[in-house]
Amino acid sequence: MIRALQAILLIPLLYLAAGALGGAIPLNRGWQEPEDGITIYVATNGVHTGLVVPTHAGGVDWSGIARPEHIRDPRYAGRWLWFGWGERDFYVNTPTWAALSPRTALHALIGSDRTLMHVDHLVEPWGDARPVRLTPDQYRRLSADILASFDSADRRPIPGYDVADVFYPARGHYDAVRTCNWWTGRRLAAAGVRIGAWTPFSATVMQWF
Structure with missing residues (x-):
């Protein structure tokens, strides 16, 4: 029993080390x-990382996807x-670590296969948001990869935490390997940005910027 308990306690330590x-x-x-290009931000709220992009830039217009009328106060x-x-229950029920x-x-x-895209409308990037410049081609690749994470068959908005954010049904399987921070890292990798091979934690994303 002692060895079994030690093995159970070792699992999270191995997970942290692997991450x-x-x-x-x-x-x-x-x-x-x-030197020149389109500026995006890699951001974290301490729990979830995400990608902050201009609503209109580089020939990409997000206003048809993330519509102002979808948030509580346009x-x-x-x-x-x-x-x-991220995973639906985790996202909806865990706005902070305390929750x-x-x-x-x-x-x-x-x-879980029940995943969501979380979209915050921002006047300016806030919190721990670190700027990264991309070439127009890299930005278009990043945007296409973000869009591919939305559920193309269901674009119904789901109320967010506050007046300026909203959730949408997403594609993909979430688990201990494929976390919200893994998603951020994979989008950046697909665009050609230098990033860790596996980024399950917020810190493993943010350390590169």
């Missing part, structure tokens, strides 16, 4: 930020949009 190692191995090692629709992906329950955490770790 730290995976986040330290770079993809797109030779990437260099261009007056808060801004020049920037924060996109994040995390053991049941929600266990459900997310086991895995």
Whole structure:
């Protein structure tokens, strides 16, 4: 029984160690930020990371997807949009770490096909938001990858936490390997940005910027 308990306690430590190692191995090692281009932000609220992009830039117009009338108060629709992906119950019920329950955490770790896109309308990027410049081609690739995470068959808005954010049904399977922070890292990797090979935690994303 003691050995079984030790093994159970060892699992989260191994997970943390694997995440730290995976986040330290770079993809797109030779990437260099261009001197000119389109500025996006890689952002975190301490729990979830996301990508903050202009509502209109580089020939990409998000206003048809993230419509102002989808948020509780359309007056808060801004020049920037924060996109994040995650497991439905975890996203809806865990706006902060203080709200995390053991049941929600266990459900997310086991895995779920019920995922959401979370979109915040911002006047300006806020919090821990770090600027990154992309070439127009990189930005278009990033935008196409973000759009591909939406459920193309169901675009119905779901009320968010406050007056300026909203959820949408998403595609993809969420589990302990494919977390919200993994999603952020994979979008950046697909655009050609240098990022960790596996980024399950907020810190494993943000350390690159």
